[in-house]
Amino acid sequence: MGRALAWSGWVATATLGVSAQERSELLTTAMPYPEYRSLQDDHYGHHIGPVRLRYDASVSAIFTDNRNYNTDGSENSDYGIRPSLNLGLFYPINDRQKLQVDLGIGYQWWSNNSRNNRLYISPNSHLDYAFGIGDVDMRVSNNTSTSNEASSRSEFAGGKDPLDVSFNRIVNTTSLSGSWRGSRRLTVNGGYSFSMSRSLNDQFTNLDRNTHGFNASTLVTVTDPLKVGVSASYSMFSYTEGIQNDGQSFSVGPTAQWQPLDSLRIAGHLHYTKSFHDDTGTIDDQSDFSGMTYGFSATHNLNRSMVQTASISRSIDPGFQSNYTDDFSVRYALSASISARLNSNFSFQYQKAGISGSSGEDADLYRFSVGAGYQVLRRANLGLTYGLNTRVSDLEDRDYVENRVTLTLSYQF
Numbered sequence: 136m137g138r139a140l141a142w143s144g145w146v147a148t149a150t151l152g153v154s155a156q157e158r159s160e161l162l163t164t165a166m167p168y169p170e171y172r173s174l175q176d177d178h179y180g181h182h183i184g185p186v187r188l189r190y191d192a193s194v195s196a197i198f199t200d201n202r203n204y205n206t207d208g209s210e211n212s213d214y215g216i217r218p219s220l221n222l223g224l225f226y227p228i229n230d231r232q233k234l235q236v237d238l239g240i241g242y243q244w245w246s247n248n249s250r251n252n253r254l255y256i257s258p259n260s261h262l263d264y265a266f267g268i269g270d271v272d273m274r275v276s277n278n279t280s281t282s283n284e285a286s287s288r289s290e291f292a293g294g295k296d297p298l299d300v301s302f303n304r305i306v307n308t309t310s311l312s313g314s315w316r317g318s319r320r321l322t323v324n325g326g327y328s329f330s331m332s333r334s335l336n337d338q339f340t341n342l343d344r345n346t347h348g349f350n351a352s353t354l355v356t357v358t359d360p361l362k363v364g365v366s367a368s369y370s371m372f373s374y375t376e377g378i379q380n381d382g383q384s385f386s387v388g389p390t391a392q393w394q395p396l397d398s399l400r401i402a403g404h405l406h407y408t409k410s411f412h413d414d415t416g417t418i419d420d421q422s423d424f425s426g427m428t429y430g431f432s433a434t435h436n437l438n439r440s441m442v443q444t445a446s447i448s449r450s451i452d453p454g455f456q457s458n459y460t461d462d463f464s465v466r467y468a469l470s471a472s473i474s475a476r477l478n479s480n481f482s483f484q485y486q487k488a489g490i491s492g493s494s495g496e497d498a499d500l501y502r503f504s505v506g507a508g509y510q511v512l513r514r515a516n517l518g519l520t521y522g523l524n525t526r527v528s529d530l531e532d533r534d535y536v537e538n539r540v541t542l543t544l545s546y547q548f
Contacts, residue, residue, distance in 0.1 A: 179225055180547060189223035193545035201537040202248055204285055204292060204526075213247045219257065231267035243283070253303055253335070255281045272314045279307045281335070286524050289462060289488035289500055290455040292533040303335040304342070320356040322364075325349075341378035342455060347371045352390065362392040366404060372453065380420065380458055382412035384451070386428060403431035410451055412458045420458045420492035424451050440472035454491060461489035476510040498528040506541075518543045 179187035197215040205211055219241025226234040239257030258280040265274045285291045285302040312326030330346040352366035367387035374381060388406035395401070408428040414421070432446035445467045452460045468482040486500040506520030524537040 179223060187225040191221045191545060191547040193543055194218040195541055195543040197541050199537055199539045201535060204535040206532050206534050213245050215243060215245045217241055217243045233265045235263045237261055251283055253283060270315055274312050277309045281305045288455060289486055290460055290490055292526055292535055305335055306332045322354045325351040341376050343375040344372055360394045364390050366390045378416050378418060380412040380416040382410060384410035398436040401433045405429045408451055410459060418456055422458050422491035424459055443469045457490050457492040459491050463487040479507045481505050496528060496530050498526055501525045514547045516545050
C-alpha cells in the first residue's frame, strides 16, 4: 500500500508542471540543515550482497487542451505519450559511508507538436554520497533534471510569448555540505553548491546561467520537540549571454523546527533578503530587491491512511526579461488510502508573481490537481489524474487556462 500511495502522490505533483530542480537554484535559499533523503522500506526490492537495487518502469498517456499556454486555447490541444525507466541503488558502505543513486530517464512524444518531442531526466534523479571526517558528517550530492513545461515559469504566458516552440531545459546542481554536532543540543551546518541551467535548443538561451551558492546555519535544541537557530545564504549568478543582468544575493534570519506531536511537524524561516544586479545585460531593468522572505510548512499524519501538507512562502526567483520575480505561494496537498488497493490525492497551489522592471506585471496562478491510484497487481499500479492550470494577469493577452488529464501505468520489477 505504501508504494501505491507514494506513487499516486508523485502523479499529483507531476501534473502541477513545476520544475523542482529549477526552483532549487533560486537566488536565495534557506537550508537550516543538509537535505536528507529517507529510505522507504519498499523503495528497493532487490539485493546483490550489501547493495540494494530497484527497477521500475512507467508509461503515461497525456491529453492537454492548451499545449502552448495561449490566451485563446483553441487549436492547441495535444496528445502525448511518455514512457520512462527508473533505476536505483543504495550501498551502505559502513556506518558513516553511504552511497545512493536514483536515475529516471524517458522519452516524451507529442502528436501535434513534434518540436517538443525529447528525451528527459526526471526531477528526482540524484547521486548522494555520505561520509564522515572526524566529528563532521559530510555529504556530496548531484541533482539533474530536465523540463519542457513552460508553466514552470510564472512569467510565461501565451499571446506574444513564443511558447509555440519547445521550452526545453536541463538543470544540474552539485553540492558539498557538512554537519557538526557540537553538543547534544547544538548543530552547525554549512555548504557550497554550483548550479548550471541550460537550454537544450536555441530558444530561451538568454536564461542560461551559472550560480555559486553558500549557506550556513546553527540549530539549537531548546526542548525535544523544538529547535531554533539562524541560517544565512549568499549566491553569485552570471548569465552566459549578455541579455539578463548578472548579480548577487544574500539572505539571513531565524529558522525553527517544531514537532508538538508525533504526527505533526512544522518548520519555518524568516529572512531579510537583498539582491542586487549589475548592468551587464541589455534588458531594461535596473531593479534590485530588499525585504523579507519566508517559508513555513507543516506535515500532518491525520491517521494511518491520510496525510496532509501545507506551506506558505515568499521567494525572490531569477527573472525572464527582468531581474527577478517576487513569488508568493500557498500550497496544500492531501493523500488518502481508501482501501488496500485504492488511494487518492488532492493538491492546490496559489501563486502571486510580481515581475520587476518597466512592465511591472502582476499575475495570479492557480494550480489544481485531483487523482486516484489503483494497485492492479502486487507490483503494478494504474493512476488517473486531472490537473487545471490557470494564469490571470493585469496586462492584456497574458492569461491562459489549461486542462490536462494523465493516465499512468507503472510496474516495479
